[in-house]
Amino acid sequence: RPKVVVMGRSNVGKSTFVKAVTGENVRVGKKPGVTLKITEYDMGTYLLVDLPGFGYMEGIEKKAQEKIKDQIIKYVEDNKSTIATSILILDAKALIEIIDRWDQKGEIPIDLEMADFLEELSLNPIFVINKMDKIKNSEWDAHLDRVSEKLGFLPPWRQWLDILVPAILRDNYGIDGIKHRINRHIQAFKKLKS
Numbered sequence: 184r185p186k187v188v189v190m191g192r193s194n195v196g197k198s199t200f201v202k203a204v205t206g207e208n209v210r211v212g213k214k215p216g217v218t219l220k221i222t223e224y225d226m227g228t229y230l231l232v233d234l235p236g237f238g239y240m241e242g243i244e245k246k247a248q249e250k251i252k253d254q255i256i257k258y259v260e261d262n263k264s265t266i267a268t269s270i271l272i273l274d275a276k277a278l279i280e281i282i283d284r285w286d287q288k289g290e291i292p293i294d295l296e297m298a299d300f301l302e303e304l305s306l307n308p309i310f311v312i313n314k315m316d317k318i319k320n321s322e323w324d325a326h327l328d329r330v331s332e333k334l335g336f337l338p339p340w341r342q343w344l345d346i347l348v349p350a351i352l353r354d355n356y357g358i359d360g361i362k363h364r365i366n367r368h369i370q371a372f373k374k375l376k377s
């Protein structure tokens with residue numbers, strides 16, 4: 184069965200997303216570091232795979248962070264041929280702050296590393312720009328253009344509606360659009376494999 188993998192930095196709203204899509208009682212706002220395991224949910228036409236949250240987590244050493252990242256990369260590489268689409272959840276506001284901070288150090292944050300990784304493997308990524316409630320309505324377009332540019336997509340961001348999805352997952356805003364995109368990828372994947 185085709186797989187849909189879900190990933191994101193710790194605290195971006197990944198559990199909220201998984202809960203909204205699966206309807207299962209996933210723990211939201213849990214203590215970071217709890218989800219080291221990979222959970223697969225049977226969605227009928229596909230398997231939704233909840234990968235561990237990555238990046239900085241309070242009380243977790245750098246070495247452990249690296250281990251989680253390696254585990255995610257290994258899972259994705261090992262399952263590449265069965266992954267129909269991949270979902271990377273990003274925090275709209277924190278993403279820009281993190282990128283700018285790391286830029287000054289001449290480094291690339293893990294969010295961008297993961298985004299590049301999914302594109303390089305041609306895993307049909309969908310980038311969910313979550314927590315848009317933290318951005319003033321009048322600034323949505325400008326902010327999304329900035330995010331788009333950081334991810335390597337030439338603004339205006341609306342050119343990339345298949346790939347970039349603004350969301351307020353806490354309020355279920357954006358969920359239907361993401362589900363729709365997932366289903367399209369599942370259909371295309373099935374056609375390709377038949």
Ligand code: GDP
Nearest residue numbers: 193194195196197198199211212314351352353
């Ligand atoms: P995870 O660590 O990525 O699994 O993130 P969770 O789903 O546990 O969410 C982390 C925190 O972000 C929780 O307190 C959520 O209520 C909150 N959260 C999730 N989605 C949104 C959103 O769209 N807007 C805001 N402001 N908070 C959100």
